[in-house]
Amino acid sequence: MFIFDRRVFALLSAFLLTACATADSVSVPLGKGPGLGERATATEIALADISIPPSGEGLPPGGGDARAGVKVYVAKCQACHGEKGAGKPADALVGGIGSLSSASPVRTVGSYWPYATTLFDYTRRAMPTTAPRSLTSDEVYAVTAYILYLNGIIGETHALNASTLPAVRMPNRDGFIDHSRIR
Amino acid sequence: MNVKKINDRVDDPGVPEQWQMKDERRAFLARGVALTAGLVASAGAGTARAADTASTEIPPWSKAPGTPMRAYGMPSRFEEPVKRVAATGYAKVSPGTGSSLTPLQALEGTITPSGLHFERHHSGVPDVDPIRHRLLIHGLVRNPLTFSADALSRYPLITRTWFVECAGNSARNTGPKPLQVTCGMLHGLVSTSEWTGVPLSVLLEEAGVDASAKWLLAEGADSAAMSRSIPLDKALDDAMIALYQNGERIRPEQGYPMRLLLPGWEGNMNVKWLRQLKLTAGPHHTKDETSKYSDLMPDGKSQQFTFVLGVKSTITRPSFGMTMEGPGLYEISGMAWSGSGRVSRVEVSTDGGATWAAASLQGPVLSKAVTRFRLPWEWNGKNALLQSRAIDERGNVQPGRKAWTAMYSTENRYHNNAIQTWSVNADGSIANVYL
Numbered sequence: 001m002f003i004f005d006r007r008v009f010a011l012l013s014a015f016l017l018t019a020c021a022t023a024d025s026v027s028v029p030l031g032k033g034p035g036l037g038e039r040a041t042a043t044e045i046a047l048a049d050i051s052i053p054p055s056g057e058g059l060p061p062g063g064g065d066a067r068a069g070v071k072v073y074v075a076k077c078q079a080c081h082g083e084k085g086a087g088k089p090a091d092a093l094v095g096g097i098g099s100l101s102s103a104s105p106v107r108t109v110g111s112y113w114p115y116a117t118t119l120f121d122y123t124r125r126a127m128p129t130t131a132p133r134s135l136t137s138d139e140v141y142a143v144t145a146y147i148l149y150l151n152g153i154i155g156e157t158h159a160l161n162a163s164t165l166p167a168v169r170m171p172n173r174d175g176f177i178d179h180s181r182i183r
Numbered sequence: 184m185n186v187k188k189i190n191d192r193v194d195d196p197g198v199p200e201q202w203q204m205k206d207e208r209r210a211f212l213a214r215g216v217a218l219t220a221g222l223v224a225s226a227g228a229g230t231a232r233a234a235d236t237a238s239t240e241i242p243p244w245s246k247a248p249g250t251p252m253r254a255y256g257m258p259s260r261f262e263e264p265v266k267r268v269a270a271t272g273y274a275k276v277s278p279g280t281g282s283s284l285t286p287l288q289a290l291e292g293t294i295t296p297s298g299l300h301f302e303r304h305h306s307g308v309p310d311v312d313p314i315r316h317r318l319l320i321h322g323l324v325r326n327p328l329t330f331s332a333d334a335l336s337r338y339p340l341i342t343r344t345w346f347v348e349c350a351g352n353s354a355r356n357t358g359p360k361p362l363q364v365t366c367g368m369l370h371g372l373v374s375t376s377e378w379t380g381v382p383l384s385v386l387l388e389e390a391g392v393d394a395s396a397k398w399l400l401a402e403g404a405d406s407a408a409m410s411r412s413i414p415l416d417k418a419l420d421d422a423m424i425a426l427y428q429n430g431e432r433i434r435p436e437q438g439y440p441m442r443l444l445l446p447g448w449e450g451n452m453n454v455k456w457l458r459q460l461k462l463t464a465g466p467h468h469t470k471d472e473t474s475k476y477s478d479l480m481p482d483g484k485s486q487q488f489t490f491v492l493g494v495k496s497t498i499t500r501p502s503f504g505m506t507m508e509g510p511g512l513y514e515i516s517g518m519a520w521s522g523s524g525r526v527s528r529v530e531v532s533t534d535g536g537a538t539w540a541a542a543s544l545q546g547p548v549l550s551k552a553v554t555r556f557r558l559p560w561e562w563n564g565k566n567a568l569l570q571s572r573a574i575d576e577r578g579n580v581q582p583g584r585k586a587w588t589a590m591y592s593t594e595n596r597y598h599n600n601a602i603q604t605w606s607v608n609a610d611g612s613i614a615n616v617y618l
Contacts, residue, residue, distance in 0.1 A: 053465065100485075122469070180466070180487075183491055
């Protein structure tokens, strides 16, 4: 019986080894896909590539100042963000500069946002919430200038464009501590 | 439980408007209380109604054929009050912007039913046609590529059970006074699913990432074009492009037909309706990683890119809205999770943290997934302060409320993983309290 058992075991082992060998012969290394990505066209990329980093890379041609921006703001933004960016029902855009370490900090574009490029980026991609991507580049530059003007960050005739927007220094530019490496 | 009394307490004039309940939430509480009360006391409205006739009559469902099969099943009509509760901050101008919370107090186990997974949208749920949808990978890559949902479905898939938690979860417990609302209303911006999809590393390999790339910009196809910057090492580590949730295609509210999953990292980065990944040298500093989801500290500085969700737990039963039915044996049940890995231990206190007992963990304990914990408890009918404290495999310990609060500005609402306290009162009622 002992020998028989050993034979059965040997047969089983051979079978299992064969099965494993078969599986190995059809398997491919982990992390390998079938390569079904299609080459993206320049048009596809241009349509999607709207994000603006602090360097301003990718900012479109055009420009505008607060005098033009006030018209855009009153027509497209004021219903949600209030007169002169005071807020309600949506977020306040103006005020609070210097309040962040107080007992009642007020976070607005002016007091909190570290980069002016973010204001352009977000307005262009998502505002107004009922009709995003409907503003022209000139309108986005102009309304960005108006918000910064209301906050006292730039003057009323300070025109924003692809070169002047990234140069704007926001009051809370150094207010953020990078935790991206803390895991 | 007297619903009117609850409402009076919630409408405390000392509670700022943003922490007060809107009408729809108040209505939910009124509908939900009777049923949740039954959960802990095991003798709620349903049981009482049945008790009238249970022993004297054969129930009607035993004396006539039941309904036929149906194409897609739904919960029992008696479970109708178990629903997500919506919190819309901009209801008049953007009704799809806001969140809805998982009713944690009504659920057990670890998996959140797909229809009860919490929602957080920045401009509503887009009706994405999977035939037209593409994921574009471009930027610092050798081969800019697009992928359809069909194409991704042919890739080698992996299945993982992971939680997703909004960085704003438990924000309602950061106000000056404890709100008397359910566990789900406080902590229901966390949900767990079994996700199936393609490891992002496989797609990045195909695109050929340039050595200069250190970050990705992920963007959704919703009308807010929600965007976040993500370190490349996370994308190469355990990120997934998820196609399935709990075995079926991802629900529209969760990103149909594809979403990014970054296990253990704040929910906002797990971009839904994912349409674009741009490889970049640095972060973009998008609206949602600067003005939102950054943590203001008392000195006026803010922590930015605080991605990993802290170790956390809460007791879900007993909790506010339930009623104790006199002294006796109860089971304390709750959930624990950590963005850093597995939960290694959960301790429960019934005396406000003076003494602790180890709860049993329901296995298997999975990394970056919710773990259910339970502890039998003999309630003596006197006031008790119930707390749970989770510890993860890296030794992180869930902080107490005072320790957590001391780290941040009074206006910080994000990343609250402080210990929750439920006061079980001698009259059987349960309250949310700050300790």
